[in-house]
Each structure stands twice: as C-alpha cells, then as structure tokens.
Amino acid sequence: GAGVSQSPSNKVTEKGKDVELRCDPISGHTALYWYRQSLGQGLEFLIYFQGNSAPDKSGLPSDRFSAERTGGSVSTLTIQRTQQEDSAVYLCASRLPGSSYNEQFFGPGTRLTVL
Amino acid sequence: DQQVKQNSPSLSVQEGRISILNCDYTNSMFDYFLWYKKYPAEGPTFLISISSIKDKNEDGRFTVFLNKSAKHLSLHIVPSQPGDSAVYFCAASGRGSQGNLIFGKGTKLSVKP
Numbered sequence: 020g021a022g023v024s025q026s027p028s029n030k031v032t033e034k035g036k037d038v039e040l041r042c043d044p045i046s047g048h049t050a051l052y053w054y055r056q057s058l059g060q061g062l063e064f065l066i067y068f069q070g071n072s073a074p075d076k077s078g079l080p081s082d083r084f085s086a087e088r089t090g091g092s093v094s095t096l097t098i099q100r101t102q103q104e105d106s107a108v109y110l111c112a113s114r115l116p117g118s119s120y121n122e123q124f125f126g127p128g129t130r131l132t133v134l
Numbered sequence: 135d136q137q138v139k140q141n142s143p144s145l146s147v148q149e150g151r152i153s154i155l156n157c158d159y160t161n162s163m164f165d166y167f168l169w170y171k172k173y174p175a176e177g178p179t180f181l182i183s184i185s186s187i188k189d190k191n192e193d194g195r196f197t198v199f200l201n202k203s204a205k206h207l208s209l210h211i212v213p214s215q216p217g218d219s220a221v222y223f224c225a226a227s228g229r230g231s232q233g234n235l236i237f238g239k240g241t242k243l244s245v246k247p
Binding site: 023050052054059060061062063064067069075078110112120121122123124125126127128 | 138140165166168170175176177178179180183184185223225227232233234235236237238239240
C-alpha cells in the first residue's frame with residue numbers, strides 16, 4: 020500500500036499476557052518510529068530506528084517493552100506481561116531520508132486494551 | 135514536564151470564520167515545529183511545518199506563525215470548514231530533521247455549519 024500500515028487494528032488481551040504489534044512503513048522510508056497515545060494525552064515517543072544504526076530506545080517506559088526492525092523494513096513492538104496502564108493506541112510512523120522538517124507519516128494505529 | 139503545551143483542549147468556531155490554535159514550548163533549541171490533524175480512529179496526518187528561523191509559513195487556508203521570543207506558535211485556518219473538525223496536535227523536533235517529535239496534548243476543533 021501507499022501508506023504506513025499497522026496490524027492488528029484492535030487487540031484485547033488479559034493482564035500478564037504478551038502482545039506483538041506490527042508496523043509496515045512506507046517503502047523507501049529508512050526512519051521508523053513508535054509512539055503511543057493514552058486517553059486524553061498527546062503522543063508519547065517510544066523508540067526510533069534509523070537505517071542500520073542502533074535504535075534510540077530512550078522512550079520505552081519499562082523493560083517489558085521491546086521492538087525490532089527486520090531487514091530495515093517491518094517492525095514489531097512487543098509488550099511482555101501486559102499491565103492495564105499499557106492500554107493505549109500504539110502508532111507507528113516512518114520518514115523519508117533527507118526530509119526537510121522531520122515530517123513523519125503515521126499509520127492508523129493499534130488500539131490495545133488490557134483487561 | 136511538558137515541553138510542548140496546548141492549553142486549550144477544545145475550540146468551537148463558525149464555518150467561514152478564522153480558527154486559531156495555539157501552542158507554547160519551553161525548549162528554545164527546537165529546530166522545527168509541525169502541526170498534525172487527527173480524525174477519530176485514524177493516525178495523525180501532517181498538515182504544515184515551520185523552521186525555527188522563519189516566523190511564518192503559509193499553505194492554502196493554513197498559516198503557521200512562530201514567535202520565538204515568546205516561545206509560541208499558532209495555526210490559523212481561514213476560512214474554516216466543517217471538514218476541518220478534528221484534533222490538532224502541535225509537535226516540535228529537537229534534533230534537526232531527525233529523531234522523535236515531541237507532541238502537545240492536542241486541541242479539538244469543531245467547525246459548526
């Protein structure tokens with residue numbers, strides 16, 4: 020597709036279970052970001068991948084959160100032992116190399132509900 | 135501590151009038167500022183941006199103004215249309231054209247016919 024895609028669109032899980040969220044960035048976009056938006060809040064940065072460089076993990080809220088990017092394209096965000104406070108919309112974004120203003124293009128998000 | 139603040143959670147304007155959305159920031163080292171628009175159940179869509187070395191950028195009905203001394207920017211939409219009804223997020227980029235964006239909490243704009 021032409022845009023960033025994410026799957027699943029919705030995920031309901033029980034507290035303590037692990038979840039995996041997937042992001043397919045726009046083809047040719049070397050930078051990939053994960054953010055999350057909790058109810059009534061702005062977007063909170065989680066992790067940033069740029070090409071083959073080590074990812075910037077400075078936004079991950081705990082060691083239960085991890086992410087991988089395979090082959091410089093698809094990324095998976097994994098949350099282990101989910102907690103109710105992990106409930107949020109998880110958004111993925113990608114960016115063209117050399118973009119002037121750091122314009123990031125977002126996917127539709129995955130709504131995660133932890134019961 | 136919030137580095138990007140949108141102090142108005144909501145704004146209601148009449149169709150055809152001007153909408154003004156405000157944003158304040160605390161870090162004078164931000165390089166770029168961006169506005170995103172978000173409809174329910176969709177991801178944010180890039181709208182317009184401005185470099186910290188400019189004070190105005192215009193794109194059709196949308197104009198962004200930057201006042202560096204006041205650490206304040208605003209998005210003007212004129213004329214406002216019902217289809218502009220959405221949540222608008224202000225964002226700042228602190229590492230040039232790379233790195234993560236720092237977002238405000240958003241302002242919900244309602245344009246009434």
